[in-house]
Amino acid sequence: GQQLNQSPQSMFIQEGEDVSMNCTSSSIFNTWLWYKQDPGEGPVLLIALYKAGELTSNGRLTAQFGITRKDSFLNISASIPSDVGIYFCAGLTDSWGKLQFGSGTQVVVTP
Amino acid sequence: DAGITQSPRHKVTETGTPVTLRCHQTENHRYMYWYRQDPGHGLRLIHYSYGVKDTDKGEVSDGYSVSRSKTEDFLLTLESATSSQTSVYFCAISERASKPEQYFGPGTRLTVT
Numbered sequence: 001g002q003q004l005n006q007s008p009q010s011m012f013i014q015e016g017e018d019v020s021m022n023c024t025s026s027s028i029f030n031t032w033l034w035y036k037q038d039p040g041e042g043p044v045l046l047i048a049l050y051k052a053g054e055l056t057s058n059g060r061l062t063a064q065f066g067i068t069r070k071d072s073f074l075n076i077s078a079s080i081p082s083d084v085g086i087y088f089c090a091g092l093t094d095s096w097g098k099l100q101f102g103s104g105t106q107v108v109v110t111p
Numbered sequence: 112d113a114g115i116t117q118s119p120r121h122k123v124t125e126t127g128t129p130v131t132l133r134c135h136q137t138e139n140h141r142y143m144y145w146y147r148q149d150p151g152h153g154l155r156l157i158h159y160s161y162g163v164k165d166t167d168k169g170e171v172s173d174g175y176s177v178s179r180s181k182t183e184d185f186l187l188t189l190e191s192a193t194s195s196q197t198s199v200y201f202c203a204i205s206e207r208a209s210k211p212e213q214y215f216g217p218g219t220r221l222t223v224t
Contacts, residue, residue, distance in 0.1 A: 006153075031211055042115075042201050042215030043154070088153060090213075096161060097142050097208035098169070101154040 006089055006102030014110055019076040021087060021105040029091030032072040033099065034063050037086045046087075047074070076107075084109050114138055115216035117202050123222045130189040132219050134202030136182075142205040143185040144169075144213060145177060147198040154201065160185055161208075192223045 006023045013019055023032070031050055035043035047058050049065035049072060056063055062075045072091075076083055086106050090099040114137030124130050134143060145157040156169030158177040166177050174196060176188045189196055199220050203213040 033212065035215075040218075042203075042217050045212055045214065048212050090154075092211045095208055096159065096167070097205050097211045097213075098144075098156060098159065099211065099213060103151060103153040 004089060004091060004100050004102040006105055008105055009103070010106040010108070012108045012110065013079055015079060015081060017079050019079055019083070019107060020073065022071060022073045023089035023091075023102045024071045025091060025100075026070070027091075028069040029093070029100075030069070031092035032063070032065050033090040033092075034061075034072070034074050035088045035090065037088065037104075039085070043088060079107075079109050081109050081111070083107055115202060115204055115214060117200075117216040117219050119219060120217065121220045123224060124192050125224055126193060127191050130192050130221065132187045132200055132202075132221070134185045134187070134216055136185075136202075136204050138204060138206075138214075139182060140204040140206050141182075142208065142213075143179065144203040144205075145175075145185065145187045146201045146203065147171065147196075148201060148218075149198050157187065157200075189221075192221075194223050197221060197223045 034046045037043040047063040052069045054065040060077045064073045086104040088104050089102040093100050116135045118133045144159040146154040155171045160166045160179040178186045201218045202216040205213045
């Protein structure tokens with residue numbers, strides 16, 4: 001099946017720093033989604049991207065749909081303690097709405 | 112927040128026993144999905160449903176079955192639980208395939224001893 005490679009696997013950052021993470025695939029996706037998961041909870045949708053080259057923001061979060069349609073990037077600006085969690089990318093695989101998820105990037109914010 | 116509940120939230124069961132997990136939604140969304148989440152594997156699709164009584168297999172469907180007799184309920188059954196099925200199970204819903212944003216429930220932590 002399609003493989004989504006998400007990097008980095010984890011990152012330790014100081015409050016106020018900017019964060020960047022990415023997802024790459026060997027296959028083309030028509031939609032990219034980014035989720036955040038807090039401990040003990042289900043993933044929460046952050047941003048959805050539908051077009052190659054699209055750049056979308058949600059507060060301090062900005063995500064981009066790569067031009068090749070095989071990658072996507074998520075940036076968090078001026079990190080705060082509540083940004084702690086696991087961030088997942090997901091690509092739409094078919095017309096039934098099935099998603100392929102990356103393995104996640106764990107973000108730890110230190111004061 | 113999307114109206115999705117899962118029950119039970121936690122369950123411990125013995126190897127070989129049947130287990131049924133329930134997902135209930137109040138959004139009237141057509142599509143429903145069951146995932147399992149394990150360390151290092153992210154979220155993997157078990158089964159999904161595209162309407163009442165319409166279901167299909169996902170990536171890791173062996174040992175699992177599903178049923179959907181009403182729009183709002185999607186049941187996941189482990190016919191004979193094994194220790195490899197110890198995991199956190201998430202249900203998700205989406206409105207339609209052309210609008211693929213999926214919204215997740217709170218999860219069920221299942222331990223098979």
